Amino acid sequence: MNQNEVNVVTRYKEILETFLGNKSELGLYQAQQFSKLLLVDQVSPEEFIDIHRAVLEELFPSIPSKVQDSFDLLLEVMMSYGLVYREHQILKHRQQELDSEIEVAASMQQTLLPKSVPSAEALDIGVISIPAKKMSGDYYHFVEGADGTIGIAIADIIGKGIPAALCMSMIKYAMDSLPRRKLNPGGLLESLNDVVEKNIDDSMFITMMYGEYNPTNHCFQYAGAGHEPGFYYDSKNDQFEDLYAKGLVLGISKASKYREYQKQVEVGDYIVFLSDGVTESFVNDQFIEREEITCLLRDYQNGTAQEMVDAVYAELERKQEYNVRDDFTLIVIKRKV
Structure with a gap:
């Protein structure tokens, strides 16, 4: 695990502890800001599931085995979702580029009339x-x-x-x-x-x-x-x-x-x-x-x-x-x- 990944895990552990401790609005706000960090660091949904499980096991070593097993199912779901999501993001980016090109072409058309x-x-x-x-x-x-x-x-x-x-x-x-x-x-x-x-x-x-x-x-x-x-x-x-x-x-x-x-x-x-x-x-x-x-x-x-x-x-x-x-x-x- 590189230093950047360590920082992500450490930060998420702090946020989760804060939220589980008092369930405050601050914890939710911190989670929203943290999601932006995940996007910047290009952390995939399935990778985040692994982070969440690792942090939970560290905070609560006695988590029931069935709860731990449920993360395997969630991880499988999120892997498929992650592939589709990334493809969607690529298509969205291409559509934005196309829209930009169309705007330029439409503007050019007006100059021709x-x-x-x-x-x-x-x-x-x-x-x-x-x-x-x-x-x-x-x-x-x-x-x-x-x-x-x-x-x-x-x-x-x-x-x-x-x-x-x-x-x-x-x-x-x-x-x-x-x-x-x-x-x-x-x-x-x-x-x-x-x-x-x-x-x-x-x-x-x-x-x-x-x-x-x-x-x-x-x-x-x-x-x-x-x-x-x-x-x-x-x-x-x-x-x-x-x-x-x-x-x-x-x-x-x-x-x-x-x-x-x-x-x-x-x-x-x-x-x-x-x-x-x-x-x-x-x-x-x-x-x-x-x-x-x-x-x-x-x-x-x-x-x-x-x-x-x-x-x-x-x-x-x-x-x-x-x-x-x-x-x-x-x-x-x-x-x-």
């Missing part, structure tokens, strides 16, 4: 993006061209956690380098598809919708890569239509081509980009209908674009009893003048 929406005389833009958990698989991005055009991207990374955050950063920095090359929506998705196909794991894919608004002729061109269809609101006819765009998910095939579509945006019209977390809102044990989303948009369309997206989220959150199950991203682009 735009700090504000583009300012354009003709447009009113609103956006809301709420992760279901700490990490989000949704991403949005704005590209302001030197000629005044405004690009809007929304993406859903199929995969969560830290890998999603890394993919998000790759998409951001790839897009940040593209305005210099002045690509149209289809060409931009082809370039991103090449980046994704070469750089991410085969188990991960990215859906995306990208559109570009030209303030000179008020034409909106867009293309999609397997992303949830948005909406287009025609104010003249007071009706919505789905904003479909055919195209394979990014990262599946390097030969993918992306067809372009366009809309002539009139005053009062607006464009809606969204993630599948909006259309897959779970209300009354079933997914919400797209028609219900357009009804909500119509209910709040007299407000600003930001008021619209905030109100739609608040309403869907309420309908889901404040238990949002998936990442939620909604973007509205309204033509003002």
Whole structure:
């Protein structure tokens, strides 16, 4: 027995004598403090049982043999418990490390998102993006061209956690380098598809919708890569239509081509980009209908674009009893003048 072990035994003997002598609160307090010492010295539960038995035998040599034998049973129980306990502590430590890493990644994700929406005389833009958990698989991005055009991207990374955050950063920095090359929506998705196909794991894919608004002729061109269809609101006819765009998910095939579509945006019209977390809102044990989303948009369309997206989220959150199950991203682009 080394000196440290001797000190532990001696200290425990003093505490046990004090407690058995007067059963005071002081003895209980000393025992609580002693348990911290056991943790520091990494004394296992079964080792402590041996210490307790040795101290009892020293204090009370005439302990009945059956009481002494009971310690053998207790020791066997505590050996199994000790193994499980140590494994639990290791897993707990690993979970704490993972939680810390997720906090860092979540913080990094926030730095990747735009700090504000583009300012354009003709447009009113609103956006809301709420992760279901700490990490989000949704991403949005704005590209302001030197000629005044405004690009809007929304993406859903199929995969969560830290890998999603890394993919998000790759998409951001790839897009940040593209305005210099002045690509149209289809060409931009082809370039991103090449980046994704070469750089991410085969188990991960990215859906995306990208559109570009030209303030000179008020034409909106867009293309999609397997992303949830948005909406287009025609104010003249007071009706919505789905904003479909055919195209394979990014990262599946390097030969993918992306067809372009366009809309002539009139005053009062607006464009809606969204993630599948909006259309897959779970209300009354079933997914919400797209028609219900357009009804909500119509209910709040007299407000600003930001008021619209905030109100739609608040309403869907309420309908889901404040238990949002998936990442939620909604973007509205309204033509003002």
